[in-house]
Amino acid sequence: MGPGxxxxxxxxxxxxxxxxxxxRWAVAxxxxxxxxxxxxxxPVEGQDEPPPPVPAAAEVxxxxxxxxxxxxxxxxxxxxxxxxxxxxxGSHYTFHSVSIGYLMSVNAAGxxxxxxxxxxxxxxxxxxxxxxxxxYQNAGGVDLLLGWQWRKTVTQEIEFEGGPGLxxxxxxLGGKPGLTNFNALQLGPGGMTILRWRPxxxxxxxxxxxxxxxxxxxxxxxxLRSNDLRxxxxxxxxxxxxxxxx
Amino acid sequence: MRRTLLGATALxxxxxxxxxxxxxxxxxxxxxVDLVNGTSYIALDAGAARILILAPFDGGTIAPFTRIxxxxxxxxxxxxxxxxxxxxxxxxxTFSSTTLFSLPDEASKPVSDRRGASRTExxxxxxxxxxxxxxTDQVLDLSGSADIAGHYLALLQRTxxxxxxxxxxxxxxxxxxNLAVESSEARIPGFNSAGLTQYLNRxxxxxxxxxxxxxxxxxxxxxxxxxxxxxxxxxxEGVVLDGAQVSSTDTGGNGSLSGVLGFRIGRAxxxxxxxxxxxxEVIITGGNESGNYLVxxxxxTTVRVPTGHRVPPLEQCLGVQ
Numbered sequence: 322m323g324p325g326x327x328x329x330x331x332x333x334x335x336x337x338x339x340x341x342x343x344x345r346w347a348v349a350x351x352x353x354x355x356x357x358x359x360x361x362x363x364p365v366e367g368q369d370e371p372p373p374p375v376p377a378a379a380e381v382x383x384x385x386x387x388x389x390x391x392x393x394x395x396x397x398x399x400x401x402x403x404x405x406x407x408x409x410x411g412s413h414y415t416f417h418s419v420s421i422g423y424l425m426s427v428n429a430a431g432x433x434x435x436x437x438x439x440x441x442x443x444x445x446x447x448x449x450x451x452x453x454x455x456x457y458q459n460a461g462g463v464d465l466l467l468g469w470q471w472r473k474t475v476t477q478e479i480e481f482e483g484g485p486g487l488x489x490x491x492x493x494l495g496g497k498p499g500l501t502n503f504n505a506l507q508l509g510p511g512g513m514t515i516l517r518w519r520p521x522x523x524x525x526x527x528x529x530x531x532x533x534x535x536x537x538x539x540x541x542x543x544x545l546r547s548n549d550l551r552x553x554x555x556x557x558x559x560x561x562x563x564x565x566x567x
Numbered sequence: 568m569r570r571t572l573l574g575a576t577a578l579x580x581x582x583x584x585x586x587x588x589x590x591x592x593x594x595x596x597x598x599x600v601d602l603v604n605g606t607s608y609i610a611l612d613a614g615a616a617r618i619l620i621l622a623p624f625d626g627g628t629i630a631p632f633t634r635i636x637x638x639x640x641x642x643x644x645x646x647x648x649x650x651x652x653x654x655x656x657x658x659x660x661t662f663s664s665t666t667l668f669s670l671p672d673e674a675s676k677p678v679s680d681r682r683g684a685s686r687t688e689x690x691x692x693x694x695x696x697x698x699x700x701x702x703t704d705q706v707l708d709l710s711g712s713a714d715i716a717g718h719y720l721a722l723l724q725r726t727x728x729x730x731x732x733x734x735x736x737x738x739x740x741x742x743x744x745n746l747a748v749e750s751s752e753a754r755i756p757g758f759n760s761a762g763l764t765q766y767l768n769r770x771x772x773x774x775x776x777x778x779x780x781x782x783x784x785x786x787x788x789x790x791x792x793x794x795x796x797x798x799x800x801x802x803x804e805g806v807v808l809d810g811a812q813v814s815s816t817d818t819g820g821n822g823s824l825s826g827v828l829g830f831r832i833g834r835a836x837x838x839x840x841x842x843x844x845x846x847x848e849v850i851i852t853g854g855n856e857s858g859n860y861l862v863x864x865x866x867x868t869t870v871r872v873p874t875g876h877r878v879p880p881l882e883q884c885l886g887v888q
Contacts, residue, residue, distance in 0.1 A: 408590045446593040456594035501595045501756060502765040504587070547682070549589040 390429035390472040390480060392565070394517070398422040398534055400559020402439050402464060404490055406507065406540065407551040415445040416453075416492060418462065424515070424534065424561055426470050426482060433484060435466040435513060435536055437557065441494060444503070457494040457503065464557060465489040466511050466536055478521065483514040488538030490555045506545040507553050511538035515561065528565030534558070587762045588682045598773045599666060599686050600754055601647050603633045607804035608707050609725065610717030611882050614639050616746055617717050618803050619707075620776065621650065628652065632662060633776050634715060635750050635802065639876050642672035643684075643753035646714065648692060662695040662715050670753035673760075678820035678854040683760025684753050722805045723835040725885040730837075732867025739884030740840055741862040742877045744830035747806040751781045751795070758783075759854065763793060777801040779808075789818055797828060807831040807839075812846055820854030823847075841865045849874060 402420040407413050422437030439462035441453045453460050468486020475481055488511030494503040517532035540553035605622035618635040629651040636644045645668040653659035670684040695712035702708070707719040726743065729736050752758045754773050757765055763785055770784035779799035786792045792815045797808035810829045816822030824846035832840040842864035848871070850858045859871040872878075881887075 410589050412590065412592070414590065414593065444593045449593065451594045496597070496765070498769070499597055499771065501591045501597055503591055503593060505590065545587055546590050547586045547588055 388429060389474055389477060389519070392428065394424070394426045394482075394530065394563055394565075396424040396530065396532075396561040396563030398424050398435075398437070398559045398561040400437065400534065400557045402437065402555070402557045404462075404492065404505075404507075404553060404555045406505075406553030408546075408549045409551050410549060412447055416441045417443040417445075420464060420557060420559070422464070422557075422559070424563075426472075426515075429472045431470065433466075433468055433470040433482075433486065433513070435464070435486075435534075435557075437464040438462075439464050439490075439492070441492065444494070453494065456497060456500055458497050460492075460494040462490065462492040464491075464538075464555060466513055466538065468512070470513070478519050480517050480519065481514070482517060483512070485510065485512045487511065488540060488555065490538060490540055490553070504545065505550075506543055507538075507540035507550055507555070508542045508544075509538055509540035509553070511536065511555070513537070517561070517563075519565075523565075530561070530563040530565065532561045532563075534561050586679070587757070587764075588685065588760065591756075597756060597771050598754070599688075600668075600774055600776060601631055601633075601666070602774060603631045603647070603776050605630070605632075607722045608719035609722045609881075609885065610719045611880075611885070611887050612717070614877060614880050614882070616881055617719075618722070618746070618750075619709075619715070619717070619719055620803050624652075628654075633803075634662075635746075637746055637749055638672065640672075640674065640874075641670070641749055641752075641759075643670040643749050644668070645750065645753050646693075648689075658699045660697045660699060660709070662697060662712070664693040664695065664714070665689050668753045670749070670759060674855050678759075678818075679761055681760035681854065683762045684755055684758035686754070686756060720885070720887065721835075722803065723833055725887070726805050726832055726834045726840075727837055728886045729832060729834065729840055729884065732864040734870045735879060735884075736840075737842070737862050737864050737867060737870040738872045738877075738879060739881075740830070740832050740842055740864060741844055741860060741872050742881055742884060743832055744806050744808065744828075744842075744844065747800070747802050747808055747830075748812070748828070750802045751775070751797070751800065751808075755781070755783050755795075763791070764788065766793070767791075775800040775802050777803060781808075791816060791818070794826070805833045807833070810843065814851065816851055816854075820851060822851050824849035824851060824856070842867070844872075845869075 400420045402418040405415040418439045418441040420437040420439045424435050426433035441460045444451045444453050466486045466488050468484050470482050470484030473481045488509050490507045492505045496502045513536035515534045517530050519530045536557040538555035543550035603620050603622050605620050608619045610617040616637045620633040622630040624630045629649050632650045634646045646664040647666040648664040650662045667687045673681040695714040697709045697711035697715045700708035700710050705721050705724045709716050757763050766783050766785040770782050772780040772782045778801045781800050782796045784794050795812045800808040811826040813826040827843050827845050829843045845861040848859045849856050856874040861869050862872050863869045
């Protein structure tokens with residue numbers, strides 16, 4: 322007797338040709354932030370899909386290697402973050418920060434999300450340099466890049482990912498007693514690239530990735546500041562470390 | 568961490584409903600006023616008051632000055648800097664303004680669109696040339712630059728006209744005291760706008776030009792309660808404030824005022840006229856006041872003084888024709 326629908330052969334055919342089942346927390350993040358885009362890129366398994374045709378034994382053995390570009394990538398990324406911008410009132414500001422980010426992308430072509438918590442360290446204005454800790458307390462920010470990416474394999478283990486998106490940069494620096502707050506909410510187009518190494522070594526069936534990420538945002542609008550923003554550039558460069566849980 | 572989250576929440580909340588005006592300077596001081604201790608003069612023009620405070624030269628050739636313009640119902644511009652005489656012509660004076668405090672009239676705008684009070688450093692300083700047409704103990708006539716010119720009267724010499732506790736004197740005393748209240752508001756960055764959110768869960772003191780402080784604090788982001796606490800506060804001679812003014816509104820600027828603010832009106836050769844204003848009958852709609860101030864002079868009865876344009880006008884109060 323051959324295997325029936327949904328039997329072991331079916332499982333073999335599905336593995337590798339479809340993306341790995343996402344972790345629950347990733348689904349939550351994805352559904353909340355990406356919503357329809359994710360759904361379009363990756364139909365949830367087991368929901369009203371017609372069952373795949375039962376492959377013959379010959380077909381099982383002929384199944385091509387899985388696309389190494391397929392699947393989810395969840396990564397942690399410490400990075401250097403710089404936001405420099407010019408105001409319509411004629412000042413030039415630059416904030417250097419460290420950031421800790423969560424990076425996520427889906428499939429060979431699909432949505433991506435870069436969400437970073439930014440910790441400003443140095444603030445500059447028109448040549449004057451200030452340590453953030455000397456003038457501000459509770460300083461922090463969020464850098465969000467949301468868009469569409471494409472993956473290319475350079476080798477079986479190295480892949481390149483890049484794509485455009487929408488960028489949001491939020492800064493909130495609470496002034497120390499006697500000093501003003503500084504805050505900004507800047508929006509504009511952006512883009513990112515990732516170079517990722519995915520070794521085949523999977524201890525305890527846990528795959529992992531390391532790589533580097535670079536992201537750029539060109540911010541053109543700040544609704545918080547009466548659009549005093551003339552133009553801003555946000556640059557994030559860092560490393561990434563990801564896991565690929567079974 | 569909690570403060571960080573509060574800050575982020577505040578920022579996102581404000582970002583959704585309002586704008587905060589242009590970017591501030593990095594590490595900018597909130598209070599940037601210079602103390603000027605000198606003779607205070609007042610000039611009146613169709614209800615608009617211009618107050619000039621001139622510090623004495625004290626043997627030097629340059630001294631600080633402050634000029635406060637207050638238009639009705641509420642718009643304030645305060646210039647600060649120095650003034651110097653001309654070595655060749657003692658009737659020529661040059662005023663050099665280095666700081667401008669501005670509280671624009673934005674009554675027609677929703678609170679979320681208001682810029683509110685702001686401070687601008689004038690660089691290079693703005694020069695204003697004036698000519699002394701006449702100068703006595705009671706009168707100072709300056710012509711020349713529109714920034715400074717006016718028919719000024721020594722303030723303490725005019726407040727002696729306020730005697731008794733009748734309704735007119737009570738209203739006049741309130742209008743004088745309110746000049747100092749409005750002058751203080753121009754010096755609090757973000758006042759009368761969403762920019763007040765920067766005082767969320769903090770208290771910041773601002774010095775009076777002559778003496779004392781006003782401290783502002785805000786509690787609650789979506790039902791903000793703003794408290795201005797005055798302690799021996801004086802921006803010019805003749806008015807000293809002590810007490811609190813509390814504003815409780817929603818994010819659209821709808822709510823009410825409360826609190827009691829005491830005031831002391833100085834008078835040359837007479838004891839000060841003391842009283843208090845109770846704000847509980849003042850309604851705020853869209854960030855604009857309506858209703859009545861309940862004003863009581865010591866030994867007198869409570870008088871309802873309507874918000875809006877001054878009645879009686881300051882010209883009548885101070886005997887200026």
